[in-house]
Amino acid sequence: MGVNRDVRVHVGELVLDGFEHVDRDRLAAAFQAELVRLVGERGIPAEARDVDAVTDLPELPRTNSPARLGEALARAVHAGLTGRGRSA
Template sequence: MGVNVHIGELVLDGFDGVDPDRVAVAFQAELTRLVEQRGVPLAAWGPRQVDGIADLPPLPATTSPARLGEALARSVHAGLSGRGRSG
């Protein structure tokens, strides 16, 4: 079974000066790794759309695009796994 995650837009407020392209690369790599290693329990319930993910841990105060992208991917994966989900 494959998992297809489409994220229309990510908005990061308060991270001025961080290269968004590098954040996106780190985010995609880490989310791919997490899905391949841990799966996504919600995917076992069949195709579905998650309109929002809430109540996730705060992102680290960092100017490292790699660290920010990885932390963001872990938060999104937690939401997709059923923790911190709304909608």
């Protein structure tokens, strides 16, 4: 039986160049929902508990859909936390 652990991700600042007209609240909601889903289904390694920043994320899709953008961002952050992000 697996151990249920709380995972908290704090996003201090998120800068998305080129996406000035996206609904931030809807983007944030989609990001949170998708990241919760991914962590719940796939987890993250113990080493990710002490990560201060996730860098070298892949490019995000050019879209005006805050839901699509939030989901893509969550997938990119999860990949970065699990060591599967784009290499520098």
